[in-house]
Amino acid sequence: MKNSAAIRRLLLPGISLYAIFFIIPLSILAVYSFWTQIDFKMHPGFTLEHYQTVFMTSLYRDVFLRTIIVAMLTALIVVPIAYILSYIMQFVFPSKARLLLNIILISMFSGYLVRIYAWRTILGKEGLLNTALIHFRIITEPITFLIFSNWSIAITLVGLLIPLALLPIWSSMSNVSKDHLEVAGDLGSRGFQMHRTILIPMVLPGIATAFAISFILAAGDFVVPTMLGGTNGVMAGNLIADQFKGLAPNWPLGASLAICVLAILIAIQMGFMKLVREVTRL
Amino acid sequence: MSDPLEDLKNSKLNAPVNRRYVLNGILGIGAVAAFGPLLAACGKSESSTEAATGGKIGGELNFIGYSGEDAATVAKDFLTNNGITVKPTFIATADEPLTKFKTGGRGQLDIISDNKDFQRSVLSAGEELYQALDLSRIPNAAGLMGAFKSAEWLTKDGKSYGVPLIWGDEPCVYNPDKWDGVPAKYTDFADKKFKGELVMVDDAVANTWLWAKSMGISDPSRMTQAQLNATIKEMLKTKPNVVTFSASLGDQADVLVRGDASIAIGGWAYQIVLAGKKGVVLKSASPATDGTFYWSDSYGIAVDAPNIDNAYAFINFMMSPAANAAIATELGSGVTISGALDELDAATKGLYDYSMVANAGGVLSTQVVVPPANDEGDIVGMAKWVKAWADFKLG
Numbered sequence: 001m002k003n004s005a006a007i008r009r010l011l012l013p014g015i016s017l018y019a020i021f022f023i024i025p026l027s028i029l030a031v032y033s034f035w036t037q038i039d040f041k042m043h044p045g046f047t048l049e050h051y052q053t054v055f056m057t058s059l060y061r062d063v064f065l066r067t068i069i070v071a072m073l074t075a076l077i078v079v080p081i082a083y084i085l086s087y088i089m090q091f092v093f094p095s096k097a098r099l100l101l102n103i104i105l106i107s108m109f110s111g112y113l114v115r116i117y118a119w120r121t122i123l124g125k126e127g128l129l130n131t132a133l134i135h136f137r138i139i140t141e142p143i144t145f146l147i148f149s150n151w152s153i154a155i156t157l158v159g160l161l162i163p164l165a166l167l168p169i170w171s172s173m174s175n176v177s178k179d180h181l182e183v184a185g186d187l188g189s190r191g192f193q194m195h196r197t198i199l200i201p202m203v204l205p206g207i208a209t210a211f212a213i214s215f216i217l218a219a220g221d222f223v224v225p226t227m228l229g230g231t232n233g234v235m236a237g238n239l240i241a242d243q244f245k246g247l248a249p250n251w252p253l254g255a256s257l258a259i260c261v262l263a264i265l266i267a268i269q270m271g272f273m274k275l276v277r278e279v280t281r282l
Numbered sequence: 283m284s285d286p287l288e289d290l291k292n293s294k295l296n297a298p299v300n301r302r303y304v305l306n307g308i309l310g311i312g313a314v315a316a317f318g319p320l321l322a323a324c325g326k327s328e329s330s331t332e333a334a335t336g337g338k339i340g341g342e343l344n345f346i347g348y349s350g351e352d353a354a355t356v357a358k359d360f361l362t363n364n365g366i367t368v369k370p371t372f373i374a375t376a377d378e379p380l381t382k383f384k385t386g387g388r389g390q391l392d393i394i395s396d397n398k399d400f401q402r403s404v405l406s407a408g409e410e411l412y413q414a415l416d417l418s419r420i421p422n423a424a425g426l427m428g429a430f431k432s433a434e435w436l437t438k439d440g441k442s443y444g445v446p447l448i449w450g451d452e453p454c455v456y457n458p459d460k461w462d463g464v465p466a467k468y469t470d471f472a473d474k475k476f477k478g479e480l481v482m483v484d485d486a487v488a489n490t491w492l493w494a495k496s497m498g499i500s501d502p503s504r505m506t507q508a509q510l511n512a513t514i515k516e517m518l519k520t521k522p523n524v525v526t527f528s529a530s531l532g533d534q535a536d537v538l539v540r541g542d543a544s545i546a547i548g549g550w551a552y553q554i555v556l557a558g559k560k561g562v563v564l565k566s567a568s569p570a571t572d573g574t575f576y577w578s579d580s581y582g583i584a585v586d587a588p589n590i591d592n593a594y595a596f597i598n599f600m601m602s603p604a605a606n607a608a609i610a611t612e613l614g615s616g617v618t619i620s621g622a623l624d625e626l627d628a629a630t631k632g633l634y635d636y637s638m639v640a641n642a643g644g645v646l647s648t649q650v651v652v653p654p655a656n657d658e659g660d661i662v663g664m665a666k667w668v669k670a671w672a673d674f675k676l677g
Contacts, residue, residue, distance in 0.1 A: 230525060
């Protein structure tokens with residue numbers, strides 16, 4: 001009894017913070033989604049009108065689908081890259097791991113927008129990549145889909161999210177001793193099989209966290225789509241943000257969209273976790 | 283002096299009309315260097331200050347409005363000399379002062395700086411936000427040019443609710459290496475020769491208005507649903523030629539400077555100056571048949587402003603010719619005070635045609651860009667415009 005009371009006391013600060021910064025705002029958002037807004041004023045009540053709009057508008061469904069595809073593509077590129085980098089840091093160059101980590105993380109010290117503009121400089125019609133490809137005569141005309149497209153959103157998000165995904169995977173992998181891998185090798189588990197049956201299950205929590213970070217941040221981002229998405233790059237984050245600004249804001253619709261996106265993301269994250277568990281059990 | 287593109291980077295998701303945000307700091311130091319002696323003289327002008335305040339100023343001044351219009355650089359000496367500390371809140375969209383006022387900000391706002399269409403909407407809707415001004419406390423406002431004296435969008439029931447600070451228009455800005463000019467009509471941008479060459483600002487009102495005008499609708503701010511639908515349908519013909527909807531006018535300039543597009547629709551003459559600093563030559567022009575629209579930002583005082591004496595003194599200072607010229611130069615805009623014209627350098631003066639604001643009335647008064655807040659019979663309101671623009675973006 002004494003122990004459980006002590007545990008409750010210890011958990012209290014964390015739970016309080018969680019309640020203040022997550023549960024309460026989310027509850028407010030949920031309540032708003034059933035209200036109406038006229039002339040900048042919120043009118044309490046209960047209407048499912050906004051959810052109806054979300055589900056009945058085919059353009060919204062298209063945006064949700066595009067968001068999921070781009071975010072999934074981003075996460076599926078980011079996580080393996082972060083995994084490989086972590087592997088190299090932990091098992092190939094362990095003595096240089098800290099240095100490599102710092103080099104990768106140093107990009108995060110520059111501002112988010114600066115990094116986005118840097119990607120514009122790289123991917124632009126007259127950007128570094130096109131200039132280099134033309135210089136080496138690999139292409140004769142600039143590749144236009146590199147910027148202001150869904151590809152540019154994914155490429156930029158991958159670049160932005162790798163450092164964030166690296167941390168949880170490397171953190172998990174740093175607890176794995178090289179001896180484990182050597183023993184696995186002695187027992188005949190090598191190459192991809194070793195990763196699938198030994199290493200990935202051991203760092204699964206880190207991979208799951210990295211996927212969650214990558215997928216959720218990519219799905220919720222509205223700055224990258226705005227700056228690099230072009231005319232067909234609207235994502236769910238943009239839809240939501242648009243409802244909270246301008247001369248005709250619609251907070252309840254924005255709240256409904258946010259709740260729906262949240263539900264979709266949670267479902268996908270749970271599905272991914274289940275899938276990874278199944279695969280690593282084989 | 284800061285790097286203009288660095289400022290562009292920092293401009294991020296500001297509203298399309300928020301041209302000031304981009305420029306905050308770009309020319310601030312230069313403007314103060316140029317207008318410094320005059321500003322210092324204005325800042326110490328006790329008679330003028332006392333006329334505006336009764337001599338009871340000092341302490342805090344709460345400002346909410348576009349970044350740059352708080353005049354932190356231009357009014358620095360005035361504020362220091364009078365012991366006033368400005369507490370600024372910068373807005374990204376025009377509606378933010380009203381939202382803040384209605385969500386606990388009442389009694390905490392002094393000066394509101396916003397655009398004419400928002401001010402017109404607030405006053406016509408009878409929304410409580412601005413208090414009527416006592417113009418005897420802003421003696422420098424006597425120097426306002428004809429179009430800005432008793433500006434129609436700031437006047438209700440014979441009372442004035444604001445004083446115009448700056449103004450400008452939204453022309454097309456283009457790369458003369460690629461184009462000799464712009465077509466006569468906005469609808470002409472649907473031509474395939476413009477594919478991959480256009481950049482529009484993500485602005486529901488400006489673009490819809492320009493296209494409606496191009497389609498021959500005499501007052502685009504008062505369209506029926508059918509007219510709005512037809513306008514969006516027409517705009518969709520141009521969409522394949524547009525590379526991106528930029529987050530702001532600063533971002534639009536950046537797209538031009540990087541060469542990712544060569545024509546900015548609904549741009550800003552000052553983008554030419556910004557690009558010039560990066561060695562990129564741009565020109566501006568409006569479609570000969572359709573023209574463009576004009577904007578103006580004004581200072582107002584919030585209902586229940588806690589530091590009203592400071593607010594009047596500040597506004598009066600900013601209406602002095604030197605301060606008005608300095609802020610217009612810093613923000614790449616037109617001046618509103620007659621005497622400020624003499625203070626401008628040729629380049630800044632040449633950005634706009636001042637003959638159109640010399641006399642009362644004129645296009646700034648007659649041209650309404652923003653639709654009604656709510657539907658008025660067959661006339662569709664703002665919400666439907668925003669939805670139509672969203673459909674256009676997603677379509």
